[in-house]
Amino acid sequence: MTSGEFDLISRYFAPLASPGKPAYGLTDDAAVLTPPAGCDLIFTKDALVAGVHFFADDPADKIARKALRVNLSDLAAMGAVPLGYLLALALPRGMKDIEPWISEFCRGLGQDQAEFGWSLFGGDTVSTDGPLMISVTAIGSVVRGQALRRSGARAGDDIYVSGTLGDAALGLKRLMGEIDTADEAGKALENRYYLPQPRLALGHNLAGIATAVIDISDGLAGDIRHLCDLSGLGAEIKAELIPLSAGAGKLLASFPAYKSLIWTGGDDYELLFTAGRPERQNIARLMQEFGFPVTRIGHMTVQKAIMIADKDGINLLGNSQGFRHF
Amino acid sequence: MTSGEFDLISRYFAPLASPGKPAYGLTDDAAVLTPPAGCDLIFTKDALVAGVHFFADDPADKIARKALRVNLSDLAAMGAVPLGYLLALALPRGMKDIEPWISEFCRGLGQDQAEFGWSLFGGDTVSTDGPLMISVTAIGSVVRGQALRRSGARAGDDIYVSGTLGDAALGLKRLMGEIDTADEAGKALENRYYLPQPRLALGHNLAGIATAVIDISDGLAGDIRHLCDLSGLGAEIKAELIPLSAGAGKLLASFPAYKSLIWTGGDDYELLFTAGRPERQNIARLMQEFGFPVTRIGHMTVQKAIMIADKDGINLLGNSQGFRHF
Numbered sequence: 001m002t003s004g005e006f007d008l009i010s011r012y013f014a015p016l017a018s019p020g021k022p023a024y025g026l027t028d029d030a031a032v033l034t035p036p037a038g039c040d041l042i043f044t045k046d047a048l049v050a051g052v053h054f055f056a057d058d059p060a061d062k063i064a065r066k067a068l069r070v071n072l073s074d075l076a077a078m079g080a081v082p083l084g085y086l087l088a089l090a091l092p093r094g095m096k097d098i099e100p101w102i103s104e105f106c107r108g109l110g111q112d113q114a115e116f117g118w119s120l121f122g123g124d125t126v127s128t129d130g131p132l133m134i135s136v137t138a139i140g141s142v143v144r145g146q147a148l149r150r151s152g153a154r155a156g157d158d159i160y161v162s163g164t165l166g167d168a169a170l171g172l173k174r175l176m177g178e179i180d181t182a183d184e185a186g187k188a189l190e191n192r193y194y195l196p197q198p199r200l201a202l203g204h205n206l207a208g209i210a211t212a213v214i215d216i217s218d219g220l221a222g223d224i225r226h227l228c229d230l231s232g233l234g235a236e237i238k239a240e241l242i243p244l245s246a247g248a249g250k251l252l253a254s255f256p257a258y259k260s261l262i263w264t265g266g267d268d269y270e271l272l273f274t275a276g277r278p279e280r281q282n283i284a285r286l287m288q289e290f291g292f293p294v295t296r297i298g299h300m301t302v303q304k305a306i307m308i309a310d311k312d313g314i315n316l317l318g319n320s321q322g323f324r325h326f
Numbered sequence: 327m328t329s330g331e332f333d334l335i336s337r338y339f340a341p342l343a344s345p346g347k348p349a350y351g352l353t354d355d356a357a358v359l360t361p362p363a364g365c366d367l368i369f370t371k372d373a374l375v376a377g378v379h380f381f382a383d384d385p386a387d388k389i390a391r392k393a394l395r396v397n398l399s400d401l402a403a404m405g406a407v408p409l410g411y412l413l414a415l416a417l418p419r420g421m422k423d424i425e426p427w428i429s430e431f432c433r434g435l436g437q438d439q440a441e442f443g444w445s446l447f448g449g450d451t452v453s454t455d456g457p458l459m460i461s462v463t464a465i466g467s468v469v470r471g472q473a474l475r476r477s478g479a480r481a482g483d484d485i486y487v488s489g490t491l492g493d494a495a496l497g498l499k500r501l502m503g504e505i506d507t508a509d510e511a512g513k514a515l516e517n518r519y520y521l522p523q524p525r526l527a528l529g530h531n532l533a534g535i536a537t538a539v540i541d542i543s544d545g546l547a548g549d550i551r552h553l554c555d556l557s558g559l560g561a562e563i564k565a566e567l568i569p570l571s572a573g574a575g576k577l578l579a580s581f582p583a584y585k586s587l588i589w590t591g592g593d594d595y596e597l598l599f600t601a602g603r604p605e606r607q608n609i610a611r612l613m614q615e616f617g618f619p620v621t622r623i624g625h626m627t628v629q630k631a632i633m634i635a636d637k638d639g640i641n642l643l644g645n646s647q648g649f650r651h652f
Contacts, residue, residue, distance in 0.1 A: 022369070024475070027556055029403040029541060030370035030466075032473040035361040043348075044356035045463055047414035047450045077355040088373035088414070088461040124373045130456010135414040137371055137463040140356075147358040149350070215355060230353055 008099075008125060012106040013087075016113060016120040022084065023121050031121040033083070039141040041083075044074040050131035055175075060101045061108030062194045063134070068112045070217065071138035072198035073269040077215040079148040079203045080140030082116050087123035088135040095132070116200065146207040148273075153212035153231035157274040159298040160283060162199045164245040165220055167192035169265020170258060179255055185247030192245075196269030202290055203271055209282050213273040220263040221317055223272055225306055231274075234305045237298035239263075239316055242308075260316065263308055274300055334425075334451060338432040339413075342439060342446040348410060349447050357447040359409070365467040367409075370400040376457035381501075386427045387434030388520045389460070394438045396543065397464035398524035399595040403541040405474040405529045406466030408442050413449035414461040421458070442526065472533040474599075479538035479557035483600040485624040486609060488525045490571040491546055493518035495591020496584060505581055511573030518571075522595035528616055529597055535608050536599040546589040547643055549598055551632055557600075560631045563624035565589075565642055568634075586642065589634055600626055 009026055017023035022033040035041055046067070050056040054063050068085065075082050087109075091098060113119050121139065171189035173179045179186075199215075206213060212231055216223045220242070224235050242262055244252070252259055275283060280296075287294040307315045335352055343349035348359040361367055372393070376382040380389050394411065401408050413435075417424060439445050447465065468474075497515035499505045505512075525541075532539060538557055542549045546568070550561050568588055570578070578585055601609060606622070613620040633641045 027552075028476050029400040029539075030368045030406070030464075032404065032468075033367045033369065034470060035365075035367055039361075041359045041361055041367065042356045043359065043412055043447050043463075043465070045412040045414055045449050045461075047416055047452045047461065049416055049452055049454045049456075051455055052453060074355040078358065080356070086369055086371035086463055088371055090373055090375055090459060121369050123371050124461070126373045126375055127378060128375045128456055128459065129377055130375075130454055130459070133416060133454065133456070133459060135371075135373065135450070135461040137369075137412055138356075139369070142358075144360060150354050213355075226353075 008102055012102050013120060016106060016109055018119055023119065026122060033121070036141050038144050040144050040147055042075055042078045042080040042140040042142060042147060043137065044071055045135065045137040046071050047133065047135045049133045056132060060104035061111065064105045064108030065112045065195055067134045067136050068109065069196045069198050070269065071136045072116055072200060073196060073215040073217070075138055075140040076198045076200045076203035077148065077213050077271060078140070078142060079146060079207050079213070080142045081204060082118040082138065082140045082200065084118050084121040084139050086121050086137040089123070089125045090128040090133040091125065092132055093127045093129055143207070148203065148206055148210055148213040150212055150214050150227055151230035153227055153233055153274040153300045154276070155233055155300055155302045157211050157276055157300045158280070158296050159224070159235060159237060159272070159274055159300060160294055160296050161216070161220070161243065161270055161272050162202055162294050163197065163270040163292050164243045164248065165216070165268050165270060166248050166262035166265050167245050168196065168267035169261040170248055170251055172267065173258065179251065179258070181251060185250055188247050189251070193267060196267065198269060199271045202286060202294070205286055206273060209279050210273040210275050213271055216268040216270050216272050217266060219266040220272065221306070221308065227272065227274065228304065228306060231300065234301040234303045235298060235307070236301050237308045239308050239310050241295060241297040243293050243295040334428055338428050339446060342432060342435055344445055349445065352448060359447070362467050364470050366470050366473055368401055368404045368406040368466040368468060368473060369463065370397055371461065371463040372396050373459065373461045375459045382458060386430035387437065390431045390434030391438045391521055393460045393462050394435065395522045395524050396595065397462045398442055398526060399522060399541040399543070401464055401466040402524045402526045402529035403474065403539050403597060404466065404468060405472060405533050405539070406468045407530060408444040408464065408466045408526065410444050410447040410465050412447050412463040415449070415451045416454040416459040417451065418458055419453045419455055469533070474529065474532055474536060474539040476538055476540050476553055477556035479553055479559055479600040479626045480602070481559055481626055481628045483537050483602055483626045484606070484622050485550070485561060485563060485598070485600055485626060486620055486622050487542070487546070487569065487596055487598050488528055488620050489523065489596040489618050490569045490574065491542070491594050491596060492574050492588035492591050493571050494522065494593035495587040496574055496577055498593065499584065505577065505584070507577060511576055514573050515577070519593060522593065524595060525597045528612060528620070531612055532599060535605050536601050539597055539599040542594040542596050542598050543592060545592040546598065547632070547634065553598065553600065554630065554632060557626065560627040560629045561624060561633070562627050563634045565634050565636050567621060567623040569619050569621040
């Protein structure tokens with residue numbers, strides 16, 4: 001550890017960590033956590049690279065918050081409550097204005113620590129000759145034995161999705177200048193790209209209701225495939241039922257060529273889950289409680305094929321993807 | 327996740343993970359661990375960058391094992407037993423022979439999983455325009471309330487160090503061609519650089535004996551300072567007592583200019599700890615049991631200064647470092 005690194009840690013990162021257990025103000029070799037009684041612990045780890053997963057000149061606080069939220073979304077998909085995270089940060093050698101950047105980055109971390117009720121447990125800061133890179137390890141807890149899985153769907157189960165899909169992918173197209181809409185709705189789509197909304201409360205309440213859960217990070221078409229593979233089933237989804245935001249609907253009316261982004265775009269970080277028909281009332285109740293849509297978009301099938309059908313029953317995924325047998 | 331990434335994971339990484347809990351064969355959103363009863367969990371995370379922490383053309387299996395071992399050393403310093411780890415791997419875009427590299431890398435991981443009795447819990451594989459980068463998050467357990475800390479040393483406590491110091495730093499000089507010794511002893515020093523020996527069994531047995539523990543990653547001089555800072559004390563160490571390997575002793579006889587590497591070189595990953603005088607017998611017993619030296623090299627002082635004294639009582643750290651008051 002260089003003295004410069006030590007200063008950064010004590011000035012910016014230590015205030016994000018508890019002075020006592022588990023983080024000891026980041027002064028010890030490691031963090032010490034007494035697990036909540038009667039709980040299993042959930043672990044997930046993501047890596048984000050500038051130029052690949054975010055733009056190097058994105059606002060530092062938004063980079064920080066997105067890095068946390070993509071991991072929080074994995075916790076949500078397991079039904080977990082967040083406890084804390086470890087952070088590895090590789091800073092480009094000779095990076096300009098490093099201290100204001102770190103300060104903004106840590107402000108973003110602090111904001112989402114407060115919002116999601118967790119804290120920094122530890123980590124590492126290093127230099128690299130390459131682009132800035134962030135790795136977050138998230139730790140959460142669930143009541144013992146109640147972690148949600150990707151693998152429990154049954155034929156005939158309803159398929160649900162939270163929130164609206166495609167916003168982040170369309171927002172990214174706007175950020176990249178491919179789509180030119182100057183209005184407020186367009187700005188909202190960009191915000192969905194920067195700040196996904198991990199569905200922690202929903203995930204936490206799906207124990208005993210959902211049979212299989214995944215968070216949509218790679219797009220509906222890819223992630224329903226993971227659910228199907230692990231459950232040994234197929235899926236039939238009606239495209240017209242996929243929930244769109246007002247902004248996405250308006251934008252697609254002007255740019256219909258981008259329609260497939262709704263199921264292939266990724267970066268949604270919504271929950272995709274299955275549940276038996278008797279759970280419809282419970283799910284309607286949850287939707288009321290949480291104030292965002294939870295939409296039934298299709299059902300699981302015995303036939304191991306994935307269909308996203310348009311109004312005429314044509315599979316929008318085409319034969320290659322839709323009827324891959326596995 | 328690209329299909330290429332998916333293939334790499336299923337072919338090379340999934341066999342390193344348990345098919346059921348906690349890793350579910352790396353197929354789910356996250357790992358699910360039921361914590362061992364009556365235990366606290368220990369978390370630590372390190373990042374290693376090619377060209378900074380290892381050479382890009384180092385053997386891939388050794389890179390993997392060192393990445394695990396530097397984290398295992400942190401667990402050892404807390405007195406923990408390793409349970410599992412998460413791994414983030416950033417691979418340079420267009421890296422040649424990526425599959426043989428991954429295969430060797432995973433062979434190294436597997437070797438040290440077997441050696442230290444732990445397994446892969448999860449992680450992430452991404453591409454980067456920069457150098458190869460590895461981040462490991464290690465998870466261990468200790469009997470509740472028995473985690474070792476850096477902060478409990480008392481004035482008059484003995485200072486001990488495990489193994490021998492300086493080997494890795496001298497081995498690195500040899501690897502870099504600065505020191506030219508063609509013999510077996512020189513090769514052994516290089517091996518100490520590549521493959522540190524985390525002192526897990528020792529750490530695990532220091533509960534109730536040691537008052538403060540740290541692992542030496544930045545060199546004895548730097549890491550005793552952390553112990554002193556956190557315990558509000560100083561330290562007096564006798565240079566002639568610092569344990570050297572036969573190879574290091576022989577090499578320093580020919581290259582005396584490198585002597586200070588013994589306390590400044592880093593990469594030792596030995597345990598540095600303090601204990602009261604009544605524990606001397608217990609520590610001698612542990613040394614017998616584990617078959618490597620555990621050497622008393624000095625004692626903690628009320629005066630908040632750090633001295634590494636030569637035979638004439640001169641502080642080898644000089645005034646600037648040795649008598650910094652904090």
